[in-house]
Amino acid sequence: MSHVVELLAVGTELLLGNTANIDAQMLSRELSALGLNVYYHSVVGDNPERLRRAVELARSRADVLITTGGLGPTCDDLTKRVVAETFGKVLVYHPECAQAIRDYFAASGRVMTENNLQQAWLPEGCAVLENRWGTAPGCAFQSGENYVVMLPGPPRECLPMFRQEAAPWLGRLSEGVIRSHTLRVFGWGESQVESLLRDRMDQLTNPTLAPYAKEGEMELRITAKAQDEETAKALIAPVEEEVRVVLGPMIYGGQEDSLEKVVLEGLKARGLTLGTAESCTGGLLAKRLTDLPGASSVFRGGVVSYTNEVKHRVLGVSQTLLDEQGAVCDEVARAMAQGARRVLSCDAAVATTGVAGPDSDEWGNPVGLVYVALAAPEGCWVRKLRLAGARERRDRVRTLAANHGFDMIRRWLAGLEIETL
Amino acid sequence: MSHVVELLAVGTELLLGNTANIDAQMLSRELSALGLNVYYHSVVGDNPERLRRAVELARSRADVLITTGGLGPTCDDLTKRVVAETFGKVLVYHPECAQAIRDYFAASGRVMTENNLQQAWLPEGCAVLENRWGTAPGCAFQSGENYVVMLPGPPRECLPMFRQEAAPWLGRLSEGVIRSHTLRVFGWGESQVESLLRDRMDQLTNPTLAPYAKEGEMELRITAKAQDEETAKALIAPVEEEVRVVLGPMIYGGQEDSLEKVVLEGLKARGLTLGTAESCTGGLLAKRLTDLPGASSVFRGGVVSYTNEVKHRVLGVSQTLLDEQGAVCDEVARAMAQGARRVLSCDAAVATTGVAGPDSDEWGNPVGLVYVALAAPEGCWVRKLRLAGARERRDRVRTLAANHGFDMIRRWLAGLEIETL
Numbered sequence: 001m002s003h004v005v006e007l008l009a010v011g012t013e014l015l016l017g018n019t020a021n022i023d024a025q026m027l028s029r030e031l032s033a034l035g036l037n038v039y040y041h042s043v044v045g046d047n048p049e050r051l052r053r054a055v056e057l058a059r060s061r062a063d064v065l066i067t068t069g070g071l072g073p074t075c076d077d078l079t080k081r082v083v084a085e086t087f088g089k090v091l092v093y094h095p096e097c098a099q100a101i102r103d104y105f106a107a108s109g110r111v112m113t114e115n116n117l118q119q120a121w122l123p124e125g126c127a128v129l130e131n132r133w134g135t136a137p138g139c140a141f142q143s144g145e146n147y148v149v150m151l152p153g154p155p156r157e158c159l160p161m162f163r164q165e166a167a168p169w170l171g172r173l174s175e176g177v178i179r180s181h182t183l184r185v186f187g188w189g190e191s192q193v194e195s196l197l198r199d200r201m202d203q204l205t206n207p208t209l210a211p212y213a214k215e216g217e218m219e220l221r222i223t224a225k226a227q228d229e230e231t232a233k234a235l236i237a238p239v240e241e242e243v244r245v246v247l248g249p250m251i252y253g254g255q256e257d258s259l260e261k262v263v264l265e266g267l268k269a270r271g272l273t274l275g276t277a278e279s280c281t282g283g284l285l286a287k288r289l290t291d292l293p294g295a296s297s298v299f300r301g302g303v304v305s306y307t308n309e310v311k312h313r314v315l316g317v318s319q320t321l322l323d324e325q326g327a328v329c330d331e332v333a334r335a336m337a338q339g340a341r342r343v344l345s346c347d348a349a350v351a352t353t354g355v356a357g358p359d360s361d362e363w364g365n366p367v368g369l370v371y372v373a374l375a376a377p378e379g380c381w382v383r384k385l386r387l388a389g390a391r392e393r394r395d396r397v398r399t400l401a402a403n404h405g406f407d408m409i410r411r412w413l414a415g416l417e418i419e420t421l
Numbered sequence: 422m423s424h425v426v427e428l429l430a431v432g433t434e435l436l437l438g439n440t441a442n443i444d445a446q447m448l449s450r451e452l453s454a455l456g457l458n459v460y461y462h463s464v465v466g467d468n469p470e471r472l473r474r475a476v477e478l479a480r481s482r483a484d485v486l487i488t489t490g491g492l493g494p495t496c497d498d499l500t501k502r503v504v505a506e507t508f509g510k511v512l513v514y515h516p517e518c519a520q521a522i523r524d525y526f527a528a529s530g531r532v533m534t535e536n537n538l539q540q541a542w543l544p545e546g547c548a549v550l551e552n553r554w555g556t557a558p559g560c561a562f563q564s565g566e567n568y569v570v571m572l573p574g575p576p577r578e579c580l581p582m583f584r585q586e587a588a589p590w591l592g593r594l595s596e597g598v599i600r601s602h603t604l605r606v607f608g609w610g611e612s613q614v615e616s617l618l619r620d621r622m623d624q625l626t627n628p629t630l631a632p633y634a635k636e637g638e639m640e641l642r643i644t645a646k647a648q649d650e651e652t653a654k655a656l657i658a659p660v661e662e663e664v665r666v667v668l669g670p671m672i673y674g675g676q677e678d679s680l681e682k683v684v685l686e687g688l689k690a691r692g693l694t695l696g697t698a699e700s701c702t703g704g705l706l707a708k709r710l711t712d713l714p715g716a717s718s719v720f721r722g723g724v725v726s727y728t729n730e731v732k733h734r735v736l737g738v739s740q741t742l743l744d745e746q747g748a749v750c751d752e753v754a755r756a757m758a759q760g761a762r763r764v765l766s767c768d769a770a771v772a773t774t775g776v777a778g779p780d781s782d783e784w785g786n787p788v789g790l791v792y793v794a795l796a797a798p799e800g801c802w803v804r805k806l807r808l809a810g811a812r813e814r815r816d817r818v819r820t821l822a823a824n825h826g827f828d829m830i831r832r833w834l835a836g837l838e839i840e841t842l
Contacts, residue, residue, distance in 0.1 A: 015459045017449030020441055024464070028438030038436045039471060041464035043445070050460060057478070180437070194495060195534045211495060212434060213575065221439070276704075276725070282711025283697075283704035286725040290703025293779050293815055301731035303724055304697070304707040310722035310765055314735065344731055358714050368529075386530045393554075394714055 003147075003173045005031055005038045006062035008054055010070035010079045011153055012045035022155045023068040030162055035176045035225065036064065046070065048082055055086045063145055064173065066166075069153030071136040073115040079150055080139075084123040087143045091121040094128060097137045104135050129165035133157040140169045147173065179232035180223045181240060182255035185247060186216075186407050193218060196246055200239075207235050209243070216400045217259070220247075249416045252407070259406035260288045266413035267298040274409065275344035276302030277315055277336040277351040279327060280370055284402045285350060300346045305336065315339030326363040327353050330371055330382050337375035348376040348412065350405040354385070357394045370401045374408040374418060381408060381418040424568075424594045426452055426459045427483035429475055431491035431500045432574055433466035443576045444489040451583055456595045456646070457485065467496050469503055476507045484566055485594065487587075490574030492557040494536040500571055501560075505544040508564045512542040515549060518558045525556050550586035554578040561590045568594065600653035601644045602661060603676040606668060607637075607828050614639060617667055621660075628656045630664070637821040638680070641668075670837050673828070680827035681709045687834035688719040695830065696765035697723030698736055698757040698772040700748060701791055705823045706771060721767045726757065736760030747784040748774050751803050754792035762796045769797040769833065771826040775806070778815045788815075791822045795829040795839060802829060802839045 007024050014021055024041045031038050040062060044050045051070070058065045070079030084091055098120035105112035119136045122128060129138030129149075134157040140149045149166050151158045185193060194201070194211055197220075201209045207224035220243060224235035244251060253262050267274055276285045286302040289295050305311040308322045317335040325331060336351035354370025355361050368387035373380060383404055387397045411418045428445050435442055445462045452459050461483060465475045472491075479486045491500030505512055519541035526533035540557045543549060550559030550570075555578040561570045570587050572579045606614060615622070615632055618641075622630045628645035641664060645656035665672060674683050688695055697706045707723040710716050726732040729743045738756040746752060757772035775791025776782050789808035794801060804825055808818045832839045 009462075014446075014462065015449055016453050017446045017451075017459075020443060020446040021462070022441060025435075025438045025441040028436055030438075032437050038438075039466065039468075040475075041430075041435065041442070041462070043462035045460065047460075053482075054461075061474075180439075189531050191494060191534045191537055192532060194536075198536075210433075212439070215577075223437075278704075278707075282716065282720075283699075283707030283723060283725065284711075286699075286704030286727075287708040290705075290725075290727065290777075291816065291819075295703065296727055299703075299727050301725045301727040301735070302704060303735070304704065304711070304722045306707075306711065306717055306720050306722040313766075314722070314724070314764060343735060345734075356711075395712060398712075 002175065003036055003064050004062045005036050005064040005066060006040040006042065006058040007038060007066050007068065008058055009041070009043045009068045009153070010046065010051060011043070014043045014069075015045045023151070023153065023158045026155065026159050027066060027068070027162055030159075030167065032178045032180075034167060034170065034174045035178050036170070036174060046078055048078060051078065051082045052086055055083055059086070059146055064147045064149075064170070066149045066151065068151050068158055071119065071138070071150060071152045073113075073118060077118055077121070080122070083148060083150060087123070087141075087146070087148065089123040089125070089141070089143070092124045094120050094122055094137075097122065097128060100130070100137070101135050127169055129161055129169070131157060131161060133160050138165065140166060176225060176227040177229055177232055178223060178225045179229060179236065180221050180255075181236045183220045183222075183240065183243060183247075183251050184253045184255075184257055185218045185220060185250050186252050186259060186403060187250045189218075193220070193247065197243065200242065204239065207239050209239060216396065216403045249411070249414070252410055259403055259410065261292060263406050263409045263413070264289060264292055264295060264298060266410060268294070270413065272348065272413075273298055273300050273346040275300050275340045275346035275349040276405075277340035277349060278302060278304050279306060279311070279336070279352055280354040280356040281352045281398050281402050281405070282306060282356075284398050285352070285405050288402060288406075300344045303340055303343065311336060315343060326361070326365070328355060328361060328363065328365045328369060328371065329353075330384065333371035333373035333382050334375070334380050337373040337380060341375045348374065348409065350374050350409055352401050352405060354397070354401060356397045356401075368397050370397065370404075372401060372404045372408060374405070374412060376412055381412075383408065383419055423596065424457055424485050425483040426457050426485040426487065427461040427463065427479040428459060428487050428489065429479055430462070430464045430489045430574070431467065431472060431496075432464070433468075435464045435490075436466045444572070444574065444579045447576065447580050448487060448489070448583055451580075451588065454599055454601065455588060455591060456597050456599050457591070467491065467499055469499060472499065472503045473507055476504055480507070480567055485568045485570075485591070487570045487572065489572045489579055492540065492559070492571060492573045494534075494539055498539050498542070501543065504569060504571060508544070508562075508567070508569065510544040510546070510562070510564070513545045515541050515543055515558075518543065518549060521551070521558070522556050548590055550582055550590070552578060552582060554581050559586065561587060597646065597648050598650055598653055599644060599646050600650060600657065601642050601676075602657045604641045604643075604661065604664060604668075604672050605674045605676075605678055606639045606641060606671050607673050607680060607824060608671045609639075609668075614641070614668065618664065621663070625660065628660055630660060637817065637824045670832070670835070673831055679709075680824055680831060682713060684827050684830045684834070685710060685713055685716060685719060687831060689715070691834065693769060693834075694719050694721050694767040696721050696761045696767035696770040697826075698761035698770060699723060699725050700727060700732070700757070700772075700774040701777045702773045702819050702823050702826070703727060703777075705819055706773070706826050709823060709827075721765045724761060724764065732757060736764060747782070747786070749776060749782060749784065749786045749790060749792065750774075751792055751805065754794035754803050755796070755801050758794040758796035758801060769795065769830065771795050771830055773822050773826060775818070775822060777818045777822075789818050791818065791825075793822060793825045793829060795826075795833060797833055802833075804829065804840055
């Protein structure tokens with residue numbers, strides 16, 4: 001039988017939007033990796049009656065209930081009391097837990113108020129989940145066909161307790177593993193990729209193949225369920241191969257990659273240096289590159305030439321060209337990239353010039369018209385982008401323009417066509 | 422009668438932990454501000470039967486159901502179909518929505534596949550919630566005592582659609598108002614501000630006064646509940662006055678402000694121009710300034726001098742100085758700011774040089790040591806920051822360094838002390 005998990009978070013602060021339900025995301029990932037199916041997330045506030053009904057509902061529709069939050073002294077241990085009552089268990093005092101709580105306060109040099117000791121009362125017959133990251137112990141018990149785990153709310157206590165204490169306890173329920181493999185794609189929209197892969201997405205059941213739209217790019221995720229890691233990988237491999245054949249160089253990396261990371265690693269591997277000349281992206285390319293540790297080994301610097309004067313004076317773009325054609329054209333993009341290569345003494349330089357919005361420029365160029373140029377020893381390439389549309393926001397135009405800049409460098413490094421998508 | 426809201430998110434990616442339920446947090450905040458009580462969050466996967474049961478449950482325990490996700494072509498419009506069916510409504514084709522979808526694709530120059538048009542089918546008699554941030558329109562309808570709103574899943578579509586389209590529709594349910602007023606504070610940590618205001622925070626009940634830590638700065642929020650807007654404002658005003666007296670120039674703005682926005686507006690108001698010279702922040706200052714529409718009227722440009730060669734060649738920093746003291750020192754920060762002022766012909770220039778990490782530099786300077794300089798016609802100022810500490814990550818060092826740069830400009834514009842905090 002396949003187990004069904006429900007995650008129930010308790011906390012009015014979640015319902016007020018003061019905090020996000022990070023626990024649910026983290027635990028879902030961990031549980032999937034254990035091969036357990038999470039079918040429901042739910043959240044209720046610090047209200048005994050609504051919590052009781054939520055626990056009863058979870059008991060009826062899932063056989064594994066994992067609660068987060070409502071364990072500490074500030075909430076009167078609401079979750080523990082209500083869950084124990086619903087499953088017909090009394091709370092029992094655990095002197096060793098009380099000692100651990102006293103020790104925790106002593107070690108951190110804080111005064112312990114007596115209400116903290118109520119955390120040492122736990123449902124009869126439960127396994128105690130030790131809390132080495134805070135004060136409230138967690139617990140786990142079986143009741144008939146139901147398995148119940150209670151974890152503290154703060155993510156920095158919840159996650160390590162799950163991994164080190166709860167996951168081994170849940171190990172008995174695990175049937176095989178779920179593994180995902182992600183491919184990152186740049187250059188086509190979600191619906192275009194889908195129309196190419198729709199049939200396969202519909203046919204596949206294990207592994208499954210699913211697209212996810214991200215800002216200016218997309219992901220394809222292949223997810224397999226199997227008895228063990230190796231079988232899961234063997235299920236994923238042929239589907240990955242198939243997708244790679246269809247999408248080819250559109251695929252630029254995996255789960256942990258980003259366009260800038262692939263660029264940085266490619267430059268490092270080949271011992272090449274990079275510079276930037278940015279108009280409409282205003283420093284975004286440089287910022288994204290230098291977000292990454294180790295950028296200094298390949299990134300020499302950049303010029304944010306937000307005025308024509310800076311384009312001319314610092315990058316050496318011809319004043320006549322700027323006067324006659326304006327800053328947003330193919331030739332200026334080229335001259336900026338070539339100027340940056342020279343001024344910054346780097347192997348390759350990427351440049352952007354365009355209209356990020358919200359208004360068109362004084363030459364009448366529409367929002368979203370962007371030229372992205374790459375200058376390298378072998379030559380200079382330009383992409384003309386029309387990212388326009390009333391709904392393309394300024395930040396999206398900038399993000400997409402920067403993505404195209406990174407994509408051009410990546411393609412240059414990989415020996416692929418650069419100007420085309 | 423007080424309305425009860427349930428937020429129901431649809432998406433297997435949430436149950437796998439691939440994404441966090443950001444929509445629930447954002448919408449909870451917005452709904453609280455409208456005076457509506459969110460009692461439940463729930464999440465189900467892309468499964469019609471479980472979704473149907475979740476919708477039925479929500480109908481029975483809440484009178485306002487807001488769904489997020491499951492609207493686009495990739496999920497076969499699951500949410501719309503199931504919700505419509507549960508409330509006994511048929512889907513009707515909306516030609517104007519189909520046209521909007523076609524326009525969206527045309528404007529962005531992408532090919533529209535036919536499956537996108539499915540999004541134009543909406544429950545009969547609903548109010549269409551226009552999507553100006555993506556393709557899937559949302560909708561809202563009343564059915565007996567239940568109010569239903571369906572929103573797209575991507576947060577950048579969900580939130581603006583809620584604010585601009587759904588919130589006015591829900592306005593009819595609101596009883597009284599909750600109004601918040603936020604003060605943004607830069608320069609002191611949360612615990613310092615708290616120790617100054619703790620007593621007042623504890624005493625106040627309506628309005629309440631609460632601190633929120635943000636990345637490198639903090640917010641103070643004054644929240645009042647009242648029958649109408651004017652009464653709420655009258656409750657907030659004296660508390661704001663009181664806080665302003667205590668914190669003085671630490672307060673740099675309100676809810677909609679950011680340090681860079683205050684800087685941009687201050688420069689605009691005084692007709693002054695700005696330039697940047699960035700080492701450790703690597704373009705972050707320029708990027709944040711140019712995130713804002715209208716930056717081009719005051720921001721002339723910047724130099725990201727990630728190597729000493731660029732600091733010397735482009736900004737004119739003395740080679741002897743760089744050789745003898747290294748790049749991370751007071752004098753280099755000054756020379757960079759003054760060089761940028763000259764090269765970029767601007768009224769003021771701000772410069773950063775420091776160690777963002779993860780490792781200390783070749784001169785043995787520790788991670789988190791950063792010099793931030795401001796050069797203006799009246800002189801040049803430097804702040805020496807020690808942002809070190811095991812927990813100061815690279816991105817946090819960079820964010821804080823940039824915040825200090827903006828804070829120095831803001832203080833210069835306002836005629837306040839610049840080097841001190």
